[in-house]
Amino acid sequence: MPFYTKLGKLPSKRHIQFRRPDGRLYAEEVFGTEGFTGPTSTLYHINPPTQVIGWKPLYSTKVEYVERDTMRMRHVRSMPMPAKGDPVTGRTVLFGNNDVEISVCVPAEGMKYHFKNASADECFFIHFGTGFVYTMFGTLKFGPKDYIVIPKGTIYRMVFDTPEAGAPESRFLLIESVNGSHILPPPRYMSKKTAQFLEHAPYCERDLRLPEMPMTIDKKGAFEVRIKSRDQVHAYTYSYHPLDIVGWDGCYYPYCFNIDDFSPIVAKHHMPPPTHQTFEAHNFVICSFCPRPLDFHPQAIVVPYNHSNLDSDEVLYYVEGNYKARKGIEPGSLSLHPQGIPHGPHPGTVESTIGATHTNELAVMCDTFAPLNATKAALGYDDLTYPQSWESGWEPTTNTPAASNGAAHAGSNGKSNGSSNGKSKSAKTTEKNGGKKPSRLIEAKSKGASKVTNTSKNASKKATSAARGSSAARAADTWQ
Ligand SMILES: [Fe+2]
Numbered sequence: 001m002p003f004y005t006k007l008g009k010l011p012s013k014r015h016i017q018f019r020r021p022d023g024r025l026y027a028e029e030v031f032g033t034e035g036f037t038g039p040t041s042t043l044y045h046i047n048p049p050t051q052v053i054g055w056k057p058l059y060s061t062k063v064e065y066v067e068r069d070t071m072r073m074r075h076v077r078s079m080p081m082p083a084k085g086d087p088v089t090g091r092t093v094l095f096g097n098n099d100v101e102i103s104v105c106v107p108a109e110g111m112k113y114h115f116k117n118a119s120a121d122e123c124f125f126i127h128f129g130t131g132f133v134y135t136m137f138g139t140l141k142f143g144p145k146d147y148i149v150i151p152k153g154t155i156y157r158m159v160f161d162t163p164e165a166g167a168p169e170s171r172f173l174l175i176e177s178v179n180g181s182h183i184l185p186p187p188r189y190m191s192k193k194t195a196q197f198l199e200h201a202p203y204c205e206r207d208l209r210l211p212e213m214p215m216t217i218d219k220k221g222a223f224e225v226r227i228k229s230r231d232q233v234h235a236y237t238y239s240y241h242p243l244d245i246v247g248w249d250g251c252y253y254p255y256c257f258n259i260d261d262f263s264p265i266v267a268k269h270h271m272p273p274p275t276h277q278t279f280e281a282h283n284f285v286i287c288s289f290c291p292r293p294l295d296f297h298p299q300a301i302v303v304p305y306n307h308s309n310l311d312s313d314e315v316l317y318y319v320e321g322n323y324k325a326r327k328g329i330e331p332g333s334l335s336l337h338p339q340g341i342p343h344g345p346h347p348g349t350v351e352s353t354i355g356a357t358h359t360n361e362l363a364v365m366c367d368t369f370a371p372l373n374a375t376k377a378a379l380g381y382d383d384l385t386y387p388q389s390w391e392s393g394w395e396p397t398t399n400t401p402a403a404s405n406g407a408a409h410a411g412s413n414g415k416s417n418g419s420s421n422g423k424s425k426s427a428k429t430t431e432k433n434g435g436k437k438p439s440r441l442i443e444a445k446s447k448g449a450s451k452v453t454n455t456s457k458n459a460s461k462k463a464t465s466a467a468r469g470s471s472a473a474r475a476a477d478t479w480q
Helices: 425-434 447-469
Strands: 005-008 027-032 040-045 054-060 074-077 091-096 101-105 114-117 122-128 131-135 138-142 146-150 155-160 171-176 220-229 232-240 245-250 255-258 277-281 284-289 313-320 333-337 362-368 373-375
Touching: 091 333, 122 313, 131 146, 138 146, 138 255, 146 277
Parallel strands: 114 220
Antiparallel strands: 005 245, 027 040, 040 245, 054 232, 074 333, 091 101, 091 373, 101 171, 114 155, 122 146, 122 171, 131 138, 131 155, 146 255, 220 232, 277 284, 284 362, 313 333, 313 362
């Protein structure tokens, strides 16, 4: 949506007669934002977009948050989440606040209807899977590691291809701007005079994949369009196919951007997260941490310094890369580092990564300017030992949460319909093993932990020694 484009048939001027082959007028629709002063597109429908023949409320999407007064580090392993629903009903909100909702979806079935999010812009990150999004603006073909930005009000149907034998299940991360703001490239990347991407921007117009043909379906019948608005999904019935646009132009449309096309900016010394910024909306930003050469000062410390991002909560979704330095993290993990307490590299990683020349990390980050809350569904996959993972000698108890047994099975609004007493198997396992409540885990120390500390120190010494002695290029994990 950042720059002007057009697709299909258009009249020579706005708001003039534009006729169908049968002589009747096409129906013009101005798709405007911010009171018609923001990005806008003008669309030409075969049928008046105002005509509907039925409507009813379907289900609530109101998100229920838990532990709203609890501030702690969290690590949610989402990979064990079972496939369910379709690309809309299968979404499980894990974290959110009044500005943004962050969900994971592993769709089990296709959409038999079209969908419009009338409340929020949607930013997908496709972790696994390929397919098409058929939108009113045209067709987007997508694949792994694609961001798909679908602005508020866009009617679409998302269709995943059936994964090949042995391929992982389709899955995506979804970030929604529930405060009504739009997800856009950061203004500092854009020319104030022309809206062109500037030279210092880590991506530009050529990296964005815009809607293409086919676009227009001229068909009569009864077509369901589910509209999300007011914390509710409503079913509207149209007497014609909702993708009936013959042409449009403007600056408001969906698009794809593959994270591998993000050009990371590197420096002599460690660069802060805004260097990796990809999108922003009101009160949150989205960043891409991509494979890149590391800081090249001869004495550079290549992992982030301990940091307090005093005004932000930070969620990282781990896609792929070297997970050895942040213990217990795996693809599909989401870490939440709340404002209020500092975070940084895990013990031993500063020394062990000295001399590393590049990182193969790939992660998507969402920083928010208001505290994030967890949903009950998130607790079902929560690694309760994570807050103490910065203690020397801490080791994860397992890389596979007990939730993988299906203990937690959440609805799209973050409600868990797992174990009847509200505790997930992972929570039960932690309680059984350690008998510690989450709030006490940070202070918990056992004899076993002390023993591991010594072992870890030895391992760290060896790693440091190896690092200093190696002249070969080495990769490091530098998670923020
Ligand atoms: Fe951070």
